[in-house]
Amino acid sequence: MTFSSTAAPGGILGWTRRTEGWLDARGKPAWIAAMVLGFIVFWPFGLGLLAYMIWSNRMFTRKGCGRRAANIINATKSTGNAAFDAYKADTLQRLEEEQTAFEGFLKRLREAKDKQEFDAFMDERAKNRDLPAQAD
Numbered sequence: 619m620t621f622s623s624t625a626a627p628g629g630i631l632g633w634t635r636r637t638e639g640w641l642d643a644r645g646k647p648a649w650i651a652a653m654v655l656g657f658i659v660f661w662p663f664g665l666g667l668l669a670y671m672i673w674s675n676r677m678f679t680r681k682g683c684g685r686r687a688a689n690i691i692n693a694t695k696s697t698g699n700a701a702f703d704a705y706k707a708d709t710l711q712r713l714e715e716e717q718t719a720f721e722g723f724l725k726r727l728r729e730a731k732d733k734q735e736f737d738a739f740m741d742e743r744a745k746n747r748d749l750p751a752q753a754d
Contacts, residue, residue, distance in 0.1 A: 649676055
């Protein structure tokens with residue numbers, strides 16, 4: 619007598635690997651949401667998912683944080699086309715310069731706002747100090 623399996627190829631391991639890949643593609647927030655839902659539906663499942671996240675370092679590292687890490691890696695990888703790679707390097711350099719310039723602009727803007735608020739405070743303080751002297 620032979621037994622044949624009617625289960626799908628990969629069985630439970632295939633399903634868990636597909637789920638793990640799906641969560642990895644969506645990053646750490648998806649893992650945390652799955653863990654919270656696990657605690658809500660059946661607390662031992664949520665606890666098991668938390669243990670797995672800690673054991674696999676998904677809780678404390680960027681492993682499995684999906685698209686952002688993949689985009690950074692892909693941005694620095696060569697395509698094999700020298701003209702496109704040069705264009706990509708120039709564009710990335712230009713964007714980094716624009717980001718630096720914009721961050722400098724924001725810093726100057728914050729400093730100007732801080733100075734304006736400080737000057738207004740000092741003017742108000744001086745005015746409040748002069749008011750009691752006028753009442754005499």
